[in-house]
Amino acid sequence: MPTKERLRALTVRGRSVALADQIMGAVDANDGPSVAIYTKGQCPNCGGHMFNPGPQGGLAENVRCVGCGLKWHIAAPFAPHTLDNTDEAYDLTREFDMREYHRGEGEA
Numbered sequence: 001m002p003t004k005e006r007l008r009a010l011t012v013r014g015r016s017v018a019l020a021d022q023i024m025g026a027v028d029a030n031d032g033p034s035v036a037i038y039t040k041g042q043c044p045n046c047g048g049h050m051f052n053p054g055p056q057g058g059l060a061e062n063v064r065c066v067g068c069g070l071k072w073h074i075a076a077p078f079a080p081h082t083l084d085n086t087d088e089a090y091d092l093t094r095e096f097d098m099r100e101y102h103r104g105e106g107e108a
């Protein structure tokens, strides 16, 4: 996904473009899970793109992979890590595409 789209989307989520630029610039390009989730929008474990939303607060959010069921704690630019909380913490009736996640509302 082009960086410009990611910055626009982060701005939609309440952050300035300058801050978003700093955040995305700080993502560790050598960290596999970081690249998978933040850059490719996919599960580091199975490569799937669909996730269920979970608890969130501040810059952090928990998401559950629809494909393999692994739960991830994400808070860019910090490296994602897996969680072992239960499915009850997630809204299994809702799914979103991680590739669209950082794209601004109303953008194609």
Ligand SMILES: [Zn+2]
Binding pocket: 043, 044, 045, 046, 047, 048, 065, 066, 067, 068, 069, 070
């Ligand atoms: Zn997965």
